Amino acid sequence: MNNRKVTRARYRFVALDVSKYRLLFIALLVGLGTGLLSSLFxxxxxxxxxxxxTFQIGEIDQGWQDWLWPMLFTFFGIWFSIFLVKxxxxxTAGSGIQEIEGALDGLRPIRWRKVLPVKFIASLFSLSSGLLLGREGPTVQIGANVGKMADDIFKQxxxxxxxxxxxxxxxxxxxAxxxxxxxxxxxxxxxxxxxxxxxxxxxxxMxxxxxxxxxVRLLVGGGPILKTTIFTFEELSGIWLFVLLGLVLSVVGIMFNKFLIKSLDLFKKLKVSYITIALCMAFIITAVGLYSEDMIGAGYTTISHVYNSSFTLKFLLALFVVRFILSILSYGSGVPGGIFTPLITLGIxxxxxxxxxxxxxxxxxxxxPAIFGVAGMAGIFASTIRAPLTGLALSVEMTANYELILPLIFTAVTASVCTTMLGNTPIYATLLKRALQTEKF
Structure with missing residues (x-):
């Protein structure tokens, strides 16, 4: 009798292990599928x-071409993106990360049959239009939907x-x-x-x-995304400067989160057509882009120029203010796109x-001064998302500056703790709460 009980228990453990191994195998398929879609994206x-x-329009005079084609391209990208989403x-609007958090709690559905094609296509149009949005929001939502698709296919x-x-x-x-x-x-x-x-x-x-x-490394390429100087940090007497930077970034994080929500509310209250929103945003993006391409787009080129060009402090201040405003307006317009990259750019x-x-x-x-640019990445992420460890990991992996972990810790912790003490709610928690209150489908 006792032998039978032992045998049954052993079979249960074997069955349990098999089900868990099956889960890990499906997770491998999810990773491969997400990597393939993200690489293509x-x-x-x-x-x-x-x-x-770079597109040329017939024999149109160069002066007209400088603004006409970018204006048309940006307008169509924004309009078509909003059209698909609505x-x-x-x-699929915005980052989509709040939708994943809601889905994990059972509060939001995951409709992968619709979300995967819409998020993929609409994000291509919105991100290539010149709006200040990142690719990480789309790839995170696409990846989560691939996970749900695998779950349904394998009937987990x-x-x-x-x-x-x-x-x-x-x-x-x-x-991403x-x-x-x-x-x-x-x-x-x-x-x-x-x-x-x-x-x-x-x-x-994992x-x-x-x-x-x-x-992604096989299809797109490996190495750190941001090509920066590899720094060392030996002068501990200057650590207080990183704490001070964290204090500054905590205030910036509060402002960014509050204005982002106000932007979403503003676009919703306007009750204007997709065409009007696309036209206004296209005009703004094109006008600013003609003045400086560094002030528009996700920010990868801007980051490279900031690190490698001798911008004056006055221009850096103007660049920060303009990109801060345009990042908020870009997200508020309702197109799909992430906020990680624009935030990282602002932090740098x-x-x-x-x-x-x-x-x-x-x-x-x-x-x-560039050492504080790396610290700014971690700090602004910690103050807006309230995820200091993620900000630290991203900053190190994206720049390969592993020896800066100590000062980055001081910046990220200071920014996250101070922004919490000042009452700043993590942005995705706020976005999820807003979605639950205002959006039903």
Missing amino acids: RLILARLATFRT KYAPE PVEEDNPLISAGAASGLAS FNAPFAGIIFVIEEMNGHFKFNFYSVAAL IGAGSADMV ILGMLFGGIAQYFFPDLVPD
């Missing part, structure tokens, strides 16, 4: 990025929804920035109230993020501005 987006400013899948138990959707989200962030560790940390930290934490779910995250990053600009001022007053403590 990035490759197409890279082609479209130059199309806006008509077929409203949950209901309790397996969470790790597969989470693995897809981690894969999406990893494949070549940052698998940040993808894992983001789900654990930012989605900690939604993610069901256990050994196998964490293993699924497998998904790692396999997605592997596919503000960090460089802070570093330039600090170098003027404390030249012995600041050998290179």
Whole structure:
């Protein structure tokens, strides 16, 4: 009798292990699928990025061509993107990360049959139009929907929804920035109230993020996304400057979050047609872009120019203010797109501005202002998203500045703690609450 009980228990354990191994195998498929879609997304987006400013229109005079084609291209991209979102899948507007958090709590549906094509196509148009939006929001939502698709196809138990959707989200962030560790940390930290934490779910995250990053490196390319100087940090007497930068960024984070919500409310209250919104945004983006291309777009080119060009402090301040306003308006317009990249760009600009001022007053403590640019990435992420570990991981993986972990910790912790004490709610929690109150489909 006792032998029978032992045998039954052994069979149960074997069955349990088999089901968990099956989960990990499906997580691998989710990572590979997300990496493939993200690679295709990035490759197409890279082609479209130059199309806006290089297309020639017949024999039109160059003066007209400078603004007419970018205006038309931007207008159509914004209009078509909003049209797809409003008509077929409203949950694809904006980043989509709040939708994933709601889905993990069972508060929002995941309609992957509609979301995958709409998010993919609409995001290509919105991101290539010159709006200040990032590719990470679309890839995270696409990855999570791939996770739900795999869950439905393989008919997984209901309790397996969470790790597969989470693995897809981690894969999406990893494949957007070549940052698998940040993808894992983001789900654990930012989605900690939604993610069901256990050994196998964490293993699924790691497998998904790692396999997605592997596919992207094979198809798109490896290495850090941002090509910057590799710094060392040995002068501990200047650590207080990173704390001070964190204080500044905590205030910036509060302002960004509040104005972002106000922008969404403003566009909703206007009750104007898609054409009007697209026309107004196209005019603004084109006019600003004609003055300086660094003031529009996701920010990768801007970051490169900020690091490699000798911009004056006055221009850096103007660049920060303009990009701050346009980032908020871009997201508020209702097109799909993420806020990570625009935020990172703002953090780098503000960090460089802070570093330039600090170098003027404390030249012995600041050998290179660019070191504060890297710290600004982590700090602004910590103050807006309230995810300091993710900000730290992203900053290090995107720049390969592993020796800056110590000062980045001081900046990120200061920014997140101070912004919390000042009452700043994490932006995705606010966006989810708003979506639950105002959007039904």
